[in-house]
Each structure stands twice: as structure tokens, then as C-alpha cells.
Amino acid sequence: MKPMKIIPMPGMLQKIVPFKPKYPVLNKINKRIEVLIVAKPRDPKANQKNVAIVWDENNILAILSTAYSHVIITEIKTENDLKQLAIRKPDLVFSGVKYFDFNQRTIWLNDYLEIHGIAYMASGRQALQNEHDKSRAKEIMQQAKVNTADFFTTEPGEHPNEESLPIAFPLFIKPVTGGDSRGVDSNSVVYDFKSFEAKVLDIKIKQKSTSLVETYLSGKEYSVGILEDSTSGTLKAMPVEIVVEKNSNGHCILDYDIKKNDSEEVIPVTNSKIFQQLCTLAKKSFRALGGKSLGRIDIKMNHLEVPYFIEANLMPGLRKGYFYRACSYNLNIGYEEMILLIAKNGLASSKEYSVAKIKVPKLIENLSLSYLN
Numbered sequence: 226m227k228p229m230k231i232i233p234m235p236g237m238l239q240k241i242v243p244f245k246p247k248y249p250v251l252n253k254i255n256k257r258i259e260v261l262i263v264a265k266p267r268d269p270k271a272n273q274k275n276v277a278i279v280w281d282e283n284n285i286l287a288i289l290s291t292a293y294s295h296v297i298i299t300e301i302k303t304e305n306d307l308k309q310l311a312i313r314k315p316d317l318v319f320s321g322v323k324y325f326d327f328n329q330r331t332i333w334l335n336d337y338l339e340i341h342g343i344a345y346m347a348s349g350r351q352a353l354q355n356e357h358d359k360s361r362a363k364e365i366m367q368q369a370k371v372n373t374a375d376f377f378t379t380e381p382g383e384h385p386n387e388e389s390l391p392i393a394f395p396l397f398i399k400p401v402t403g404g405d406s407r408g409v410d411s412n413s414v415v416y417d418f419k420s421f422e423a424k425v426l427d428i429k430i431k432q433k434s435t436s437l438v439e440t441y442l443s444g445k446e447y448s449v450g451i452l453e454d455s456t457s458g459t460l461k462a463m464p465v466e467i468v469v470e471k472n473s474n475g476h477c478i479l480d481y482d483i484k485k486n487d488s489e490e491v492i493p494v495t496n497s498k499i500f501q502q503l504c505t506l507a508k509k510s511f512r513a514l515g516g517k518s519l520g521r522i523d524i525k526m527n528h529l530e531v532p533y534f535i536e537a538n539l540m541p542g543l544r545k546g547y548f549y550r551a552c553s554y555n556l557n558i559g560y561e562e563m564i565l566l567i568a569k570n571g572l573a574s575s576k577e578y579s580v581a582k583i584k585v586p587k588l589i590e591n592l593s594l595s596y597l598n
């Protein structure tokens with residue numbers, strides 16, 4: 226991604242509180258936070274299906290330690306490690322792990338923490354499963370009356386000829402699950418049956434996946450960060466535009482190579498009508514999926530500039546990618562403040578946590594979404 230330009234956003238209030246997290250906070254909040262991780266794959270680039278949010282845990286530890294008194298990193302290797310965590314009952318588990326597979330039994334982390342009355346960040350199993358299968362997410366959008374391109378799913382041979390296709394060309398084809406644009410390339414846009422068959426087969430062979438086939442959306446692309454204020458329940462939507470150069474076929478697609486090489490540009494959305502349309506669509510999608518705390522909704526326009534839901538990420542990456550850009554442009558905050566805001570929100574989601582009871586140091590107290598609502 227190219228360097229950021231700071232451009233004022235519509236709806237951005239002037240009341241931005243200066244925050245200097247690098248300054249030591251003497252009066253740290255007396256809370257126990259565990260940054261939970263699992264063992265990393267041998268190949269650092271390999272995709273760990275059960276880990277949705279990737280970050281540098283030592284950096285997260287350092288940031289959280291500026292504000293909270295007891296922060297540790299915990300690596301979970303066995304079910305017993307998880308049980309020990311439940312016994313320790315920290316005030317917050319800060320983690321991007323979705324689930325664990327222990328002896329062929331799947332335990333969803335956030336559901337487990339919920340049962341044990343431990344606060345966590347992001348969504349639970351139900352919402353994560355709604356989001357994971359993109360065709361399911363789109364069905365939920367249709368029920369919620371949120372615009373999403375017409376679609377169907379298919380396997381090689383399932384639709385044997387052009388007449389059997391439920392929607393018209395041009396079509397866009399991608400794996401029905403997955404992230405980082407795996408399986409998305411210049412052949413994803415198809416204008417004829419031969420190319421349709423070839424791409425569906427390619428996805429089956431290389432990604433071992435069913436294909437999701439949609440009406441091709443040729444317009445601009447956006448991603449909208451969502452932050453939920455746990456105390457008030459209100460959502461803050463933070464749109465950014467993602468600008469991609471045309472590929473050799475003349476299409477602007479955020480494909481695998483573009484993401485890998487960081488060649489896209491992320492810019493603020495300055496048109497207030499589009500800004501509002503994106504916020505409304507993203508909040509509605511987040512709610513319909515049952516999202517909690519934070520997320521990112523991907524949106525693309527058609528040729529008539531009508532925005533359509535593409536997919537949701539309810540555990541968005543928390544490095545310096547799209548979610549961070551969305552926070553930074555829309556809230557005018559830095560990376561450390563974003564991490565502290567997510568932690569503060571996570572803590573506030575706990576039923577036992579009462580803001581009134583805790584003497585919050587000034588800097589952290591000011592770091593709130595409420596002034597932006």
C-alpha cells in the first residue's frame with residue numbers, strides 16, 4: 226500500500242483528542258489482559274485457517290502495557306492451556322484466533338470465553354460462520370434487503386452449458402470461502418462459457434473450493450471499517466476507497482498479486498453522499514451478520530455507481546492494512562490508539578466491567594468513540 230495522505234473526511238469532527246501513547250502512562254489501569262496466540266506455521270506465509278487476525282504480538286503487548294498494569298502473551302497449545310486460562314479469568318483476552326482443533330474437537334475461542342464470563346474482542350462463532358461462507362453472507366444480505374450482486378455457486382460440470390447459467394455475463398468468479406484474494410486473478414472476470422468453465426475448474430484444482438459466481442461489478446471499490454462502542458452499542462462506520470490500476474484486460478480488481486505486492490492505494494472518501502451510502506450499507510450488513518465489536522465490510526459499485534456488499538471480515542487484519550487505514554483516516558488516530566481503543570471496547574463489553582468504578586487515566590479516558598457519534 227502506498228503512503229497515506231491526510232485529507233479531512235466528511236463527518237469528521239474537529240473534537241479530536243490528542244493522544245501520545247509513547248508517553249508513559251504513570252497511572253496504569255489495573256486490568257489483566259492476555260494476548261492469546263497459537264504456534265505459528267513453519268512457513269510464515271502459510272494460511273492458518275483458524276487464525277483470522279494476524280499481528281506482531283510483541284508490539285501489541287508493548288502497546289497494551291503502556292495503559293494496563295498486567296499484560297502477558299499466552300500461547301495455547303493444548304485444551305488444558307485453555308482451561309488454565311479460564312481459571313485465571315483475565316479481564317480481557319486479546320486474540321485473533323477463531324477456533325482450536327483439539328483431538329478432532331473444535332472449540333470456538335470467543336464462545337468459550339463467553340461461557341466463562343471472560344471479555345474478548347470481535348465476533349462469536351455464529352457471526353464468523355455467517356461471514357466465512359460468502360454465499361451465506363450474501364443470502365443474509367438479500368434477506369436484510371442489502372444490495373449484493375446476483376450469484377450462484379457451482380462445481381466443475383454442475384452447469385454444463387450457457388443456458389444452464391442462472392445469471393448473465395459478464396460474471397465474476399472466486400472461491401466461495403477464503404481471504405487475501407486467493408484464487409482471484411484477471412481470469413475471474415468472464416464474458417463467455419469457455420472462460421467460465423476454465424475458471425471454475427482452476428478454482429477447484431488450485432484452491433480446492435466451490436466457486437461463487439456473481440454479476441460483475443465494474444465500479445469503484447471501498448472497504449468500510451466498523452467499530453462498535455460496547456457501552457452504547459452504537460456503530461461507527463469508517464469508509465476508505467481502494468484504488469487499483471487497470472489490469473491487462475482493463476478491469477480494476479483487487480487480485481492476489483495486487484494485495485501481495487501492496488500496489489493498491491487507500492484513500493479517504495471525500496464525497497459526502499457516497500460516504501453516507503457506504504456507512505449505511507456497512508452498518509446494516511454488520512448488524513445482519515450479527516457482528517460484534519469490530520469488522521470490515523467490502524463494497525464495490527456497479528457501472529451506475531450503486532454500491533453493493535461484496536463480503537465481510539469480522540476479524541479484520543490488525544496490522545497496518547485496510548482496517549487501520551480506515552481508523553486512521555476517519556478517526557484521526559494512530560496505530561497505538563487503535564489497539565488501545567479495541568482493548569477498551571473489549572473490556573467494556575464485559576458485564577462485570579463498570580466504567581464508573583474504574584479510575585481511568587486521562588489519556589485513555591479520552592480515547593473513546595462516543596464523541597464521534
Ligand SMILES: Nc1ncnc2c1ncn2[C@@H]1O[C@H](COP(=O)(O)OP(=O)(O)OP(=O)(O)O)[C@@H](O)[C@H]1O
Nearest residue numbers: 397403404405406407439440441442478479523536
Ligand atoms: N462481484 C464482483 N465484481 C467485481 N469484482 C469483484 C466482485 N467480487 C469480488 N471482486 C473483486 O475481488 C476482490 C476479492 O474479493 P473478496 O473481497 O470477496 O475476496 P477476499 O479474498 O475475501 O478478500 P479479503 O482479503 O478482503 O478477505 C475484491 O476486492 C474485488 O476487487
Ligand SMILES: [Mg+2]
Nearest residue numbers: 406523535536
Ligand atoms: Mg475482500
